[in-house]
Amino acid sequence: MLLTLQDIMARPAAYRRDLLNTLPGPRGVHLMGTRGHKGTENLAVFSSVVHVGASPPLLGFILRPLTVPRHSYHHLKATGWFTLNTLHPEILDPAHQSSANYAITESEFAATGLTPEYTDQCRAPYVKESAIKIGLTLEEEHQIRANGTLFIVGRVQEIIVPDHAVAESGHVDHASLQTLTVAGLDTYYRVEQPVRKAYARPHLKP
Ligand SMILES: Cc1cc2nc3c(=O)[nH]c(=O)nc-3n(C[C@H](O)[C@H](O)[C@H](O)COP(=O)(O)O)c2cc1C
Known part of the structure; x- marks a missing residue:
C-alpha cells in the first residue's frame, strides 16, 4: 500500500499510533527507574532510548x-538521576x-x-533482575515544537554489566544476555545471533 500524509491522518488515532510506532x-x-524526593520509587517502559554520543557518554x-x-x-527532575535497565524474557511480564x-x-x-x-x-533505583543497568x-x-514531546539527554555516570558480555573491543553481546527489543507499545522481539561487519571505507567493495 501507499499511504500519503493525508491517508495517515484520516485513520483512527489508535491505528495511527500503532502504525507509526511499529513502522x-x-x-x-x-x-527507567526513578525515585522522588519523598522516596517513592517509579518504573516505566521506554523504547525511545538512543545513543547521543560517547565522549562524554x-x-x-x-x-x-x-x-x-x-x-x-x-522524579528525574527532582533528583537529577535516572536509570535504564534492559528487558529479558524472564522479566517481560512484570516489566x-x-x-x-x-x-x-x-x-x-x-x-x-x-x-x-x-x-x-x-x-x-536499578532493576536487580536486569542484566544491563x-x-x-x-x-x-x-522540546519538539511539532508535538510537544521532550527529548531528554542524560549523562552516563555508571554502567553495570556482566564481565562476559563485554568484548575486548567494547562491543556488548546482547545475544548472550537475551536482551529484548520492541516495536511499538506491545510487540517484543528476541535478538538473534548478529552479523558483524568491518568498518565501511569508500575504497572497499561492499
Ligand atoms: C513498549 C513501551 C514503550 C514505551 N516507550 C515510551 C517512550 O519512549 N516514551 C514515553 O514517554 N513513554 C513510553 N511508554 C509509555 C510509558 O511507559 C507510560 O506512559 C508510563 O506509564 C509512564 O510512567 P510514569 O508516568 O510513571 O513515568 C512506553 C510504553 C511501552 C509499553
Whole structure:
C-alpha cells in the first residue's frame, strides 16, 4: 500500500499510533527507574532510548508531552538521576506491566514484583533482575515544537554489566544476555545471533 500524509491522518488515532510506532522497526527497550524526593520509587517502559554520543557518554530518550503528570519525569527532575535497565524474557511480564499508569504514591517495583537496587552514588533505583543497568544524570531537555514531546539527554555516570558480555573491543553481546527489543507499545522481539561487519571505507567493495 501507499499511504500519503493525508491517508495517515484520516485513520483512527489508535491505528495511527500503532502504525507509526511499529513502522521504524524493533528498537531497544528499557525500564527507567526513578525515585522522588519523598522516596517513592517509579518504573516505566521506554523504547525511545538512543545513543547521543560517547565522549562524554550520553543517551537520550523521547518523553510524551507533559499534558498529564509524568512520574518518571517529575522524579528525574527532582533528583537529577535516572536509570535504564534492559528487558529479558524472564522479566517481560512484570516489566511490561510497569508501563501501566499507577498512582504516583504507588511503587511499580512493589506492584510488579521487580527488585530495586542501589549503588553508592546513584540516587535512582536499578532493576536487580536486569542484566544491563545504566545510571545517568539529567543533562539537557529539548522540546519538539511539532508535538510537544521532550527529548531528554542524560549523562552516563555508571554502567553495570556482566564481565562476559563485554568484548575486548567494547562491543556488548546482547545475544548472550537475551536482551529484548520492541516495536511499538506491545510487540517484543528476541535478538538473534548478529552479523558483524568491518568498518565501511569508500575504497572497499561492499
Ligand atoms: C513498549 C513501551 C514503550 C514505551 N516507550 C515510551 C517512550 O519512549 N516514551 C514515553 O514517554 N513513554 C513510553 N511508554 C509509555 C510509558 O511507559 C507510560 O506512559 C508510563 O506509564 C509512564 O510512567 P510514569 O508516568 O510513571 O513515568 C512506553 C510504553 C511501552 C509499553
